[in-house]
Amino acid sequence: MRKRMLALSTIACSLALLAGIVAGCGGTAPSITSITPTRGQGGAVVAISGSGFGKSRGSGKVTFASTQATVASWTDTAVAVKVPTDLKSGSYMVKVTTASASSNLIAFVVTAAAKSASSSEASKTGEIEHNTPVQAMLAYLKAHGEPTTGWTFMVDSLSKSDQNWKIDASFYTGNPQAGYWLLHKVSGTWTVLAYGTGWDPQQLGAPADLKIQAINPPSPTPPLKPTTEAEVIQSYLASKGKPTDNWQLSQVKVSSKDSNWEVIQGVRNGATDNFLLVWNNMLGNWECLADGGPPWTGVEYKGEAVPSDINQ
Numbered sequence: 001m002r003k004r005m006l007a008l009s010t011i012a013c014s015l016a017l018l019a020g021i022v023a024g025c026g027g028t029a030p031s032i033t034s035i036t037p038t039r040g041q042g043g044a045v046v047a048i049s050g051s052g053f054g055k056s057r058g059s060g061k062v063t064f065a066s067t068q069a070t071v072a073s074w075t076d077t078a079v080a081v082k083v084p085t086d087l088k089s090g091s092y093m094v095k096v097t098t099a100s101a102s103s104n105l106i107a108f109v110v111t112a113a114a115k116s117a118s119s120s121e122a123s124k125t126g127e128i129e130h131n132t133p134v135q136a137m138l139a140y141l142k143a144h145g146e147p148t149t150g151w152t153f154m155v156d157s158l159s160k161s162d163q164n165w166k167i168d169a170s171f172y173t174g175n176p177q178a179g180y181w182l183l184h185k186v187s188g189t190w191t192v193l194a195y196g197t198g199w200d201p202q203q204l205g206a207p208a209d210l211k212i213q214a215i216n217p218p219s220p221t222p223p224l225k226p227t228t229e230a231e232v233i234q235s236y237l238a239s240k241g242k243p244t245d246n247w248q249l250s251q252v253k254v255s256s257k258d259s260n261w262e263v264i265q266g267v268r269n270g271a272t273d274n275f276l277l278v279w280n281n282m283l284g285n286w287e288c289l290a291d292g293g294p295p296w297t298g299v300e301y302k303g304e305a306v307p308s309d310i311n312q
Contacts (some may be wrong), residue, residue, distance in 0.1 A: 028052040030096045030103035036194070036204075039109035041143060042085035045191050047204040048096060049078050050103065059099050064092040064108065072186050072193070078205040080184070080193050083110060112303055133168055133183050136190040140181075145302035146282055152217075156180060159210040167201065169215045176217045177284070182206060196282075229264055229286055233275050236288035243268065255307040263294070263310050276306065 030052040040046060054060055057074040062081045069081040079096060089112045093105040138148045152171045156178075159165040164185040169178045182194040182201055193204050201210045230249055237244045248267045252274070255261040260279040265272060276290045278301050290299045296306045305311075 029101040030054075030098050032094070032096060032103045032106045035094060035106050035108055036199070038107070039111055040083055041111050042083050042087055044083045044143070045072055045080055045193055046083060046108065047078060047080050047193055048094070048106075049203050050096070051077055052098070052103075053077065053079055053096055054098050061097050062094065063097065064094050064110075067092075072191050073184055073205040075205045078203055080191070080205055083108070133166065133181075133190045136183060136192050137168065137170065137181055137195075140192045140195060144282070146280075154215070156215055157210060157213050159207045161207045161209055165201075165206050165210050167210060167212055171217045178215050178217065179282075180212050229262075229277055232277065232286040232288045233264060233266065236275070236291070240291075253310050255310045257307040257309055261307050261310055276310075 028051070030050060032048055032050040034049045036047045036049070037044075048062065053074065053076050055076050057071060060071075060074065060079075062069045062071065062079060064084055064087060067084045067087060069084055072080040072082060074080075087110045089110055091107050091109050094108050095105050096103040134153055137153060138151075141151070142148050150172055154169050156167040156169040158167075166183050168181045168183060170181065171178055179196055181192060182199065182204055184191050184193055184206070197212075201212070202208060229251075230247075233247070233249065234244045237247075246268050250265055251262060252265045253263045260281070262277050264275045264277060266275060267273075273291050274293055275288055276293060276296050276299065277286050277288050279285075280287050287301075289301060290296050293299075294311050296311055299306050
């Protein structure tokens with residue numbers, strides 16, 4: 001009887017040992033809940049949220065398919081990495097691997113790199129790491145197809161426990177609403193981890209004492225930018241040196257594929273012209289991209305083609 005109990009005890013111990021080995025010596029398997037943003041160019045920084053990543057990186061890594069990414073920051077619930085620059089456009093499955101196990105897979109879409117405006121720039125187009133926070137934020141705007149002039153930047157909050165983390169606020173000309181930036185300095189360069197208002201610093205790996213503080217726009221408020229479709233079209237015509245008076249404007253089509261796109265028809269002195277408009281979510285404003293179509297040959301917005309149902 002005693003030998004039987006000893007045998008059973010030995011088997012139980014062996015199973016427990018095997019379970020411990022399979023689980024990585026008691027470690028928790030990593031799990032990804034989200035990746036922010038879900039698409040971007042090579043070199044962009046993305047935040048991976050989840051659990052079980054480990055308080056320190058150790059031998060942990062993040063891969064896009066089989067390509068390993070450069071890690072910017074690492075906590076148990078959030079990891080920030082740079083999208084590998086040698087990936088072609090397309091969808092890639094991302095996973096986090098620790099010493100104990102690998103996580104579930106989550107999709108990320110790599111988009112085409114923006115065209116370089118000047119070879120004399122200090123950094124490559126799309127790169128968002130710089131020696132100063134302002135450089136990082138301006139490069140982020142440029143990489144996302146946004147204007148880089150008309151902005152005011154100011155410090156919102158700085159972590160007292162780790163001054164490599166901070167939040168800055170920005171205001172665009174004529175827009176009283178602040179946008180907030182999460183910035184992290186790694187190896188002497190600042191990295192943009194998030195922009196806007198719908199993000200949580202701690203979910204992206206920031207110290208617990210770093211919080212967004214409501215901030216008022218600078219005074220005096222700059223002149224307002226055009227906000228209505230008519231004002232935007234008038235501004236567009238003025239930039240092209242065309243007459244801006246006596247236009248009768250009417251909406252002729254909204255894309256059923258993407259309601260942020262629309263076509264406005266204008267009539268002046270019996271002559272008709274069509275204007276292509278798109279809603280800029282980041283700036284909260286309309287933009288007039290072109291006139292004379294459809295078709296809108298060669299027209300793109302942040303790398304996106306004009307929806308087919310308003311391009312014919």
